[in-house]
């Protein structure tokens with residue numbers, strides 16, 4: 213088609229044809245330099261490449277066969293890249309081209325209810341995702357000046373946490389414990405508890421078995437939590453590069469919402485696997501191993517990730533990202549390298565104890581070893597007051613109980629205190645998938661502090677609590693109601709039963 217015809221047909225519009233014609237008319241022939249690399253070897257999710265002298269760290273490279281990789285290691289005569297996508301045709305000798313781009317991921321509300329991989333591609337069978345924008349995977353965390361204090365509570369729906377180890381919006385709270393101690397269950401419960409609370413959630417599953425992935429997604433779906441959640445998955449069989457990128461991808465998605473002024477919650481399940489993937493990549497790329505064979509920058513990697521969780525100032529829209537990183541310990545060893553790193557990076561930890569689990573105290577949270585360094589500021593004043601009294605009682609009881617193990621005879625007053633402590637322990641037990649409203653938390657705290665449960669046998673505690681919960685849910689009492697009002701109503705309810 214002659215240029216004139218094209219131009220006359222579309223003069224007023226901004227059509228691609230017009231643009232193309234304009235570009236062609238200005239086209240100049242000349243010498244252009246481009247670089248072409250070659251794969252030297254490939255294996256274990258890594259490609260060694262030579263011949264790309266201007267490649268940058270973290271740049272995406274495109275391979276001739278359709279694979280893609282991320283530059284991860286620059287050596288004198290070659291570069292190491294981690295594969296993001298690998299076709300069956302990739303071998304030594306495949307040509308490599310620079311793209312000049314860094315890794316980014318699609319973000320936006322269209323992701324809600326979806327399951328994606330760390331590159332943002334859908335893993336569910338629902339089809340294309342209409343992203344509302346793109347965001348770089350590795351950005352700097354917000355500067356101090358853009359941040360605000362943690363001042364609003366984020367309710368987990370768990371009795372122990374919401375009362376004694378409270379979490380605030382924008383806080384980073386570590387879930388730490390041996391395998392099978394209930395860490396993921398509590399994280400899932402927390403996500404489920406955000407229903408109707410206007411908090412968008414991101415659940416990142418790193419290196420988990422497919423059965424765990426499926427059951428996590430199913431649990432969220434059944435509880436109606438997928439409507440406000442996106443699940444980012446790099447399962448155990450995924451390439452190490454994807455496992456390494458998964459938390460950053462999830463963080464980027466949540467960060468986009470935070471920047472838009474929303475409250476978000478992100479769970480990293482779990483960062484031990486992430487650290488191991490990073491160690492694997494680093495060793496394969498022949499970086500010098502440090503403590504426990506982890507590369508020296510693992511602390512930097514995790515702190516960079518977790519520093520991106522914060523609460524933004526009102527000027528920046530007031531959004532927040534609360535992070536719940538999960539770490540697995542071995543034989544309760546919290547002094548190992550990765551756990552100590554994360555304990556120091558986060559604003560507190562919730563410690564899950566295998567022995568408590570074995571004794572049937574579920575969720576198996578060890579209150580004595582758990583802390584929340586900033587969440588107390590965000591706690592509602594009345595809950596804080598009630599919980600303070602209860603916590604003191606509980607800690608004293610745990611100390612006293614040690615004496616009874618020796619079978620020593622106790623004074624009557626001591627026995628009464630121990631009985632009261634045992635009742636409290638029964639009250640603190642909670643089933644999985646049963647997050648509680650904050651009003652009910654208030655009710656049981658007042659009931660305990662007023663001694664309204666003291667006369668019960670241990671077996672009766674659970675049923676009394678269930679009855680109280682039913683009554684609280686039917687009544688429309690709120691936290692700002694006076695304490696006397698609460699006390700009176702709870703007394704009346706318990707007498708009815």
Ligand SMILES: Nc1ncnc2c1ncn2[C@@H]1O[C@H](COP(=O)(O)OP(=O)(O)OP(=O)(O)O)[C@@H](O)[C@H]1O
Pocket residue numbers: 389390391392393394395396397398540574575642643644
């Ligand atoms: N509050 C609870 N009540 C009853 N069962 C529970 C409770 N919390 C956890 N469980 C059970 O404990 C088991 C282990 O829990 P979970 O998978 O959450 O542990 P985990 O610490 O995430 O384990 P892993 O290290 O393998 O990921 C599950 O079968 C779960 O159903």
Ligand SMILES: [Mg+2]
Pocket residue numbers: 395396397481
């Ligand atoms: Mg788990």
